[in-house]
Amino acid sequence: MFMASRIQTRAFSASARNLSKVTVLGAAGGIGQPLSLLLKLNPRVTELALYDIRGAPGVAADVSHVNTKSTVKGYAPSATGLQTALKDAEVVLIPAGVPRKPGMTRDDLFNTNASIVRDLAKACAESAPNANILVISNPVNSTVPIVAEVFKSKGVYNPKRLFGVTTLDVVRASRFVSEVKNTDPADENITVVGGHSGVTIVPLFSQSRHPELSSNADLIKRVQFGGDEVVKAKDGAGSATLSMAMAGARMAESLLRAAHGEKGVIEPTFVESPLYKDRGIDFFSSNVELGPNGVEKILPVGKVDAIEEKLLDACFVDLKKNIEKGRKFVAENP
Numbered sequence: 001m002f003m004a005s006r007i008q009t010r011a012f013s014a015s016a017r018n019l020s021k022v023t024v025l026g027a028a029g030g031i032g033q034p035l036s037l038l039l040k041l042n043p044r045v046t047e048l049a050l051y052d053i054r055g056a057p058g059v060a061a062d063v064s065h066v067n068t069k070s071t072v073k074g075y076a077p078s079a080t081g082l083q084t085a086l087k088d089a090e091v092v093l094i095p096a097g098v099p100r101k102p103g104m105t106r107d108d109l110f111n112t113n114a115s116i117v118r119d120l121a122k123a124c125a126e127s128a129p130n131a132n133i134l135v136i137s138n139p140v141n142s143t144v145p146i147v148a149e150v151f152k153s154k155g156v157y158n159p160k161r162l163f164g165v166t167t168l169d170v171v172r173a174s175r176f177v178s179e180v181k182n183t184d185p186a187d188e189n190i191t192v193v194g195g196h197s198g199v200t201i202v203p204l205f206s207q208s209r210h211p212e213l214s215s216n217a218d219l220i221k222r223v224q225f226g227g228d229e230v231v232k233a234k235d236g237a238g239s240a241t242l243s244m245a246m247a248g249a250r251m252a253e254s255l256l257r258a259a260h261g262e263k264g265v266i267e268p269t270f271v272e273s274p275l276y277k278d279r280g281i282d283f284f285s286s287n288v289e290l291g292p293n294g295v296e297k298i299l300p301v302g303k304v305d306a307i308e309e310k311l312l313d314a315c316f317v318d319l320k321k322n323i324e325k326g327r328k329f330v331a332e333n334p
């Protein structure tokens with residue numbers, strides 16, 4: 001009896017400490033809906049706030065019937081809708097914005113998505129300045145710097161709490177390698193660094209258990225342009241949504257695990273990074289150890305071979321321009 005009540009007390013105080021509100025901005029979209037469902041299935045999430053310019057209350061009502069303990073609320077635009085959705089959030093995921101159609105690059109989305117992300121970042125800076133912000137909206141190489149600039153302008157920028165979601169690139173890399181090698185993707189841990197578009201995506205096969213793959217140009221290209229495969233197959237109906245939802249849910253889960261005290265949680269993510277500042281690159285995706293304060297430690301890229309060195313050089317050229325473009329947008333359109 002005594003034991004049982006002690007265990008109960010302990011369980012209660014642990015869960016009281018681990019109340020985690022997660023907010024999705026763009027929750028009624030192609031990514032937003034399955035992402036919200038996956039978050040509802042995550043026992044670490046205790047409150048789920050779903051916001052969109054249309055349809056979020058319906059998605060919330062639907063997801064709320066899934067029989068896990070978390071509460072779900074949907075928010076429509078109103079005087080306080082976005083503000084209330086964001087208040088006390090520990091993690092905010094942003095998949096709001098338009099997706100590509102065949103023939104477009106991610107940069108072609110800039111004109112529409114830059115202002116969407118800027119405005120949502122303003123709301124986050126005001127209502128959830130201490131949350132972990134996970135940016136999914138493309139072009140990630142530019143939208144993450146946009147969020148950083150907005151937070152700076154409001155005096156609340158904390159680089160340890162801002163993440164561009166690049167998880168899908170490693171998810172794809174491990175799956176594509178497993179198809180080539182006829183292995184289980186769970187055993188294929190492929191490091192992918194750089195940014196999240198075309199040649200800025202740099203897989204480092206030399207560091208994997210199949211170092212010879214670093215000369216496999218087709219495989220490198222497939223990882224760099226994996227998103228295009230989906231855009232083409234969807235034929236005008238959008239880009240990756242289901243695999244992206246899985247990747248976004250994994251990133252959110254990793255942040256919550258780290259926030260709840262687990263050590264050694266590592267994810268690849270696009271963050272403000274010292275790794276290539278000497279090359280003029282202020283944001284870079286690499287493996288990052290997560291902790292209760294967000295970014296705990298940015299891991300070094302490690303040894304790369306001559307082919308990968310060249311891939312990195314090409315990455316830097318585009319990445320620098322993409323980052324600058326995001327910053328300039330906020331400077332000119334505050």
Ligand SMILES: NC(=O)C1=CN([C@@H]2O[C@H](COP(=O)(O)OP(=O)(O)OC[C@H]3O[C@@H](n4cnc5c(N)ncnc54)[C@H](O)[C@@H]3O)[C@@H](O)[C@H]2O)C=CC1
Pocket residue numbers: 025026027028029030031032051052053054095096097098099100109113116120135136137138139140165166167168169196238239240241244
């Ligand atoms: N980081 C990554 O690896 C990936 C990023 N993406 C990007 O994610 C974004 C979303 O893609 P999908 O979900 O397929 O698009 P979608 O068009 O299906 O959904 C976007 C949702 O955002 C909402 N929205 C638009 N403006 C908004 C605002 N101001 N506030 C709140 N919600 C707003 C729309 O109403 C819509 O429900 C795109 O920019 C896409 O390129 C897609 C796949 C992978």
Ligand SMILES: O=C([O-])CC(=O)C(=O)O
Pocket residue numbers: 099100106138168226227228230231239240
């Ligand atoms: O390809 C796109 O436009 C969507 C995306 O970022 C991806 O699937 O990696």
